[in-house]
Amino acid sequence: MSAAEPGVLVAPPLRRRMACWLYEGLLLFGVVFVAGYLFGTLTQTRNALNNRHELQFFVFVVIGIYFGWFWSKGQTLAMKTWHIRVVDRQGRPLSQGRALLRYLLCWVWFLPPLAAMAPFPLRAGEVTVLTVGWVLVWALLSRFRADRQFWHDIWAGTRLIDVRPAADGARP
Template identity: 65%
Template sequence: MTQRVPPSLPPALPPAANPLDAPSLKRRMACWLYEGMLLFGVVFIAGYLFGTLSQTRHALDNRPGLQAFLFLILGIYFTWFWHRSQTLAMKTWHVKVVSAQGLPLSQSRALLRYLLSWMWFLPPLLLTIPLGLPTGSIGLLSFVWVLIWALLSRFHPQRQFWHDAWAGTRLVSAK
């Protein structure tokens, strides 16, 4: 008598990853650094345009106007690209920004995210005003704050950055 062996079950598949899970912090920070390098060109061209249009002859002349202009240009840049889900750096690192429900961002939600994303820089910059710190100390303080702000995402239930949670957005993998 031959014994019948039951067909073996297929190997267990790993549980499907949630499409709304955050990319790793390492990948998000690599994207953040690459975005900073790309923004160098945006800021350079915008600064040149401002200087040309305003006939500014010295870098310190009309400084508040230049800062306001750059704030506006960066707001347009990020709002435009986030409304379409990705900047060039985000495409490179396969990261998308979506609403908390996983839908594309509206222009107003992208603008809110832009305003709240200044949490990366505003706290250390505001600290420098009353303390009157030298440039090197401002850089160190900013670096430490960026590190702290990035690590605080570990305390969010979905590992999102806090400014994303407050804006009703999230970063997800685009693969």
């Protein structure tokens, strides 16, 4: 399954996982744009502040459907690009339920810093620094595990694995 040893579930390097994470964010811009446009059109929302919470919930559900669908197939487009696959602990494809659980647990990337900052009137720069700082801490925590998996993957019963083609050019 990986370039290291066939059949061994090896986690990709943190650098590649984070590059995939950033690319995923770029691709999600398109998903969120289309979802927002669709919501605005269907609800005839003329002011961005109207139906704000409903829009946030709608986008949350759309992103959940996006990830649930692709993770149950094994990879999103960003994961294909970076040769990463998500599987369960035994190396099998994810069920829709496990993919949904992983999606909900992935919010640990953002919710703790946002919840901690909510009571304080912080400027955008401060929010950015605190959020990026938490993301870096959360990512680096995977370095303390022998299997190098993110904690939300451990909790969801999933694994990110390296699926680079064999180095000798042979296709599996």
